[in-house]
Amino acid sequence: MPGEHAVPSWEAGKPAAPYRPGYELVAEQLLSYIVEQNLMPGDRLPTEQGLAQILGATRNVTREAIKILAAIGRLTVRRGAGIFVASSPGALDDDRLAHFKPTSMEHVMMLIDYRYLIESDTAGKAATLATPVEVQAIRGSAAESLAAGAAGDVQEFAATDESFHDHVGAAAHNVFLRSSVTNIRRLMSQTDLLLFHGDVPGSLEAAGRQHVAIAEAIASGNGEKATELMQAHIDTTRHQVERRIRDRLFNLATPGATSTAPHRARAHGQEQPPEVSAS
Template sequence: MDGKPAVKVDSDSEQRQTQSTGSYRPGYELVAEQILQLIAELGLRPGDRMPTENELASRLGTSRTVVREAVKILSAIGRVRAQKGRGLYVADDEGMLGSSRWGSFFLPTDLDHVYTLFEFRRVQEAAASQLAATRATPAELRAIEAAADTCREGHVTGQRELFDRGDDDFHLSIAAASHNPFLVASVREARRLQLQSSIIGMHGTVGGHADEAVTEHAAIYQAIRDGDAEAAAAAAIVHLDKTLEDYRREIQRRVFG
């Protein structure tokens, strides 16, 4: 990128690069991060056309093969949209608050960004849970309970994708039950950014907290069902704090062994 040394990445997309910490990362993850930085530097907004794969490869000093793998990652997490025969585009903004405003400064491998994201989630999800306790309809309570059950089933059966789907549905259902569209949009966007930090920054979903998460979900749901706004907010804070602690432990393990 302009003003920055290019990272040379072998054409083999599984080639790993050494960081200053001594850890290793696949080359395509480094390039995915560089593409996010480039989008921000160029001031591209949702719907804007991006440089081609060949142009990205030349600009970043890598191969088109590695760029293609990086684009697959960014497409999967909703940051880039590839249109056959037309090229690459910054993905359309799906949230009211907008990835153009949030995603432009969020880098999934910046630990300070990850920690401040959790700090924000702590505030928003405590508020959403508190409001849901006083506003949730019977149908919304059933949706929250069903999502918690899906998450539990995924954990018990070892189906990580099922667990993740239930987890996502659980948090979004609580936001919906708050009847505040701004909270719904912000919860959705914050979780999307957390997914980016997991896929790019942490090489996959961080584990180790699933068993506790199931119990924590149950506590949040029970407080919302009972109409106890204070307990619902407190349970949500406990859940977010423990999830952040899981991230910190995993980072410590990966960086320092």
């Protein structure tokens, strides 16, 4: 009938949805399926073919989605046994972490809120408890992160960034805080890989300078200053991630990143996932 498929007036003029690889869309659908079915760590999923039918995707794209989710630690694939929901990362397992959605803006913002509380407290405690050896390690990793950021070396920066935050966590002399910092970073890495494809939001050099400032506050024993600087550091990350997610969701990023192909065609394409770093 004429007008049966007409676009509603409120939809007219909206920018086309940004192009997204099929495996990424199916990975999101699979994470949602885990939540909807209330599956917990250790629970077994349907077979690859069964998941493809449930998600309405091709088997090849479903296989790539499973591979990427296994690579970021959300699924475990055991040859001859099947596909399972992976255990939550870190020493303080919580079954609810199995339902973290690394491509959900709401979940990512909640994680950053938690990081704000945990890491700012950790920095404050490190300033009052760090030994000379620990201060040296914090300063060294901060300087290395600044050098890597200034050189634009993403992989080296990622390694030194992890080292810096781990050294600060260790200097707080609280196993629970340090474990929480580790868990947060592991979950954030899932977002970096699945949503940003390993890219990093914002300036690496600016982040390196913030690391150095935090290190100096810790070295001086100024817990209040260290806390404030870490809070500012996390706030910077929050703003950068919000901008990147909104760019991706609302197609405000680089021109030419859109596709006029139907949504279902994108979801069922044969794109390959990004390379997965071992770090």
